[in-house]
Amino acid sequence: MTESTLVNLFLIIRVFLIGGLLLALPHIMRKGLMFGVYIGEGTAKGDSASQLLHSWRHGCVLVMVLALGVGLGISAAGWPVAGNLTGTAVLLCSALALYLRLYAKARKLIPPEAARQAQKTVVSLDVGRSRGQPFARATLAICLITSLLLILYAVASYRVMPDLVPALSGTGPMSEKVFIDTIYFPVLALVVSSLFSLLALFTAGAKRSLRDGTGSYSAEAQDAFQLFFTKLLCWIAILFCALLTLISVQIVRVGLSATNWIGHEIWWAPGILVIFMLIGLIRIMRKYGQGGSFREYGSAETPLTGALADNDHWVLGLFYFNRDDSSIMVESRFGVGYTLNYANSTAILFTVTYLVLTIGLAALGLVRVLS
Amino acid sequence: MVTLTIDRGLKDSVYEQVAGQVRQLVASGTLAPGTPLPSVRQLASDVGVNLNTIARAYRLLEAEGFLAIKDRAGVFVAAPAVRAKTTVKKELQNQLSVTIARLRQAGVSHDELLALVEREVSVISDQPPEASK
Numbered sequence: 001m002t003e004s005t006l007v008n009l010f011l012i013i014r015v016f017l018i019g020g021l022l023l024a025l026p027h028i029m030r031k032g033l034m035f036g037v038y039i040g041e042g043t044a045k046g047d048s049a050s051q052l053l054h055s056w057r058h059g060c061v062l063v064m065v066l067a068l069g070v071g072l073g074i075s076a077a078g079w080p081v082a083g084n085l086t087g088t089a090v091l092l093c094s095a096l097a098l099y100l101r102l103y104a105k106a107r108k109l110i111p112p113e114a115a116r117q118a119q120k121t122v123v124s125l126d127v128g129r130s131r132g133q134p135f136a137r138a139t140l141a142i143c144l145i146t147s148l149l150l151i152l153y154a155v156a157s158y159r160v161m162p163d164l165v166p167a168l169s170g171t172g173p174m175s176e177k178v179f180i181d182t183i184y185f186p187v188l189a190l191v192v193s194s195l196f197s198l199l200a201l202f203t204a205g206a207k208r209s210l211r212d213g214t215g216s217y218s219a220e221a222q223d224a225f226q227l228f229f230t231k232l233l234c235w236i237a238i239l240f241c242a243l244l245t246l247i248s249v250q251i252v253r254v255g256l257s258a259t260n261w262i263g264h265e266i267w268w269a270p271g272i273l274v275i276f277m278l279i280g281l282i283r284i285m286r287k288y289g290q291g292g293s294f295r296e297y298g299s300a301e302t303p304l305t306g307a308l309a310d311n312d313h314w315v316l317g318l319f320y321f322n323r324d325d326s327s328i329m330v331e332s333r334f335g336v337g338y339t340l341n342y343a344n345s346t347a348i349l350f351t352v353t354y355l356v357l358t359i360g361l362a363a364l365g366l367v368r369v370l371s
Numbered sequence: 372m373v374t375l376t377i378d379r380g381l382k383d384s385v386y387e388q389v390a391g392q393v394r395q396l397v398a399s400g401t402l403a404p405g406t407p408l409p410s411v412r413q414l415a416s417d418v419g420v421n422l423n424t425i426a427r428a429y430r431l432l433e434a435e436g437f438l439a440i441k442d443r444a445g446v447f448v449a450a451p452a453v454r455a456k457t458t459v460k461k462e463l464q465n466q467l468s469v470t471i472a473r474l475r476q477a478g479v480s481h482d483e484l485l486a487l488v489e490r491e492v493s494v495i496s497d498q499p500p501e502a503s504k
Contacts, residue, residue, distance in 0.1 A: 116380060119378055119379040119380040120376060120377070120378050120379075120380075121376070121377045121378075121379075121417075121418055121419060122374050122375070122376050122377075123374060123375050123377065123414065123417040123418055124372055124373070124374050124409075124417070125373040125374065125375060125393075125396075125402070125408055125409060126372055126373070126409075127407045127408065127409050127410075127413075127445070205413075205416055207416060207417060207419055208417060210374065212376070216372040219372055219374075220372075305376075306419070307419070322419075324419070325419035326415060326416070326419055326420055326421055326422075327416055327419045
């Protein structure tokens with residue numbers, strides 16, 4: 001198989017995977033919500049809402065065809081990598097444009113009573129519902145301890161490394177030892193695993209938005225989904241930590257001449273991680289639905305309350321911004337999972353910190369590879 | 372499952388709504404003595420308000436004898452007192468007199484008042500304090 005065929009195959013798989021997930025979204029939508037807008041449970045059953053779903057399905061197919069056409073066309077002209085990247089960019093940008101178009105249409109369907117529902121918040125007096133919190137705390141502790149020990153091991157090993165070490169990249173067999181190269185993956189392990197652990201911790205304590213009246217099924221459904229999502233994030237954090245620990249240790253061992261090469265088998269680990277994330281996502285789509293909506297049963301006909309019913313504090317139906325809400329995290333109104341309340345100081349600090357760290361590490365990695 | 376509905380569209384503040392609904396749930400027997408309630412942090416997070424708002428409601432309910440707050444164990448529904456203290460009884464009787472007078476002044480008839488009191492009493496759990504201990 002040539003390199004160009006392989007690159008094209010990756011593009012086709014990516015388009016079908018992302019496109020397939022987008023096509024499946026209407027099947028898991030929580031009743032009353034549509035493209036990030038609360039249109040009410042009654043309106044969601046009407047013809048206008050059905051038309052929006054119809055437009056989404058047609059639009060998704062068009063987006064996939066467009067992305068494949070552009071990507072494979074550029075590839076056929078002799079630039080397979082550029083075709084792969086352009087095809088993916090076309091897919092994401094046109095999917096976003098489609099979402100925004102339908103979001104604008106869904107806003108026109110908002111019934112007058114939706115504003116009244118947003119002022120209500122139904123809460124449960126049951127204790128011990130945050131069953132995921134101990135697991136998330138333990139995960140955070142494991143990831144922090146492992147990553148910090150890994151950094152100490154890398155720093156200590158760097159001091160005893162010879163000045164010339166086997167090259168991990170480039171053409172020469174030996175290169176000068178560089179502190180950043182030794183410390184890069186341990187720091188990456190710390191940043192990525194703590195990011196997912198903290199997201200798991202925030203998810204475990206995320207605010208619920210129960211349905212008005214018959215809250216029982218609604219609460220149980222949201223609890224079950226919240227627990228599953230928390231555990232999924234915890235396992236992703238643990239897997240990332242394990243994977244990056246493995247790579248870090250091997251890089252240090254290469255530097256210490258304890259081994260010749262980090263080993264090709266190590267690159268299977270990211271594949272396992274991607275498959276694990278995919279299985280988690282498919283399980284959510286089959287078993288839980290958006291926020292556990294498949295388990296709401298009879299209560300799905302009663303109106304939503306709180307953040308999910310609030311049309312005034314969501315920017316484009318994707319970003320929650322409410323100064324009057326002390327919650328750090330709430331359930332997303334589009335897709336699956338949770339989102340931060342960007343008016344909360346902890347959420348802002350978390351976002352800015354990890355954005356800076358991620359961009360900084362990505363830039364540093366790029367600079368090191370190019371040099 | 373026992374729920375509270377907080378409505379920001381009402382003129383009552385959030386802490387008054389929390390206190391009022393917990394009071395009703397305890398009085399009706401829906402929340403039995405000894406039942407644990409969510410921590411201040413948990414309930415504040417669920418409602419989406421400041422910790423002080425829920426702490427204020429809990430402190431008020433503790434002062435009124437509806438809740439028992441134990442530092443480490445958490446918050447529990449308190450059992451009704453076996454015998455009312457004379458001062459507490461007098462204070463509440465005064466409040467009742469004021470409420471009845473205001474209802475009468477608002478145009479509620481004598482018979483309607485009696486029916487109202489009867490209805491309110493009927494929703495209160497008739498479980499004797501000793502049994503619920």
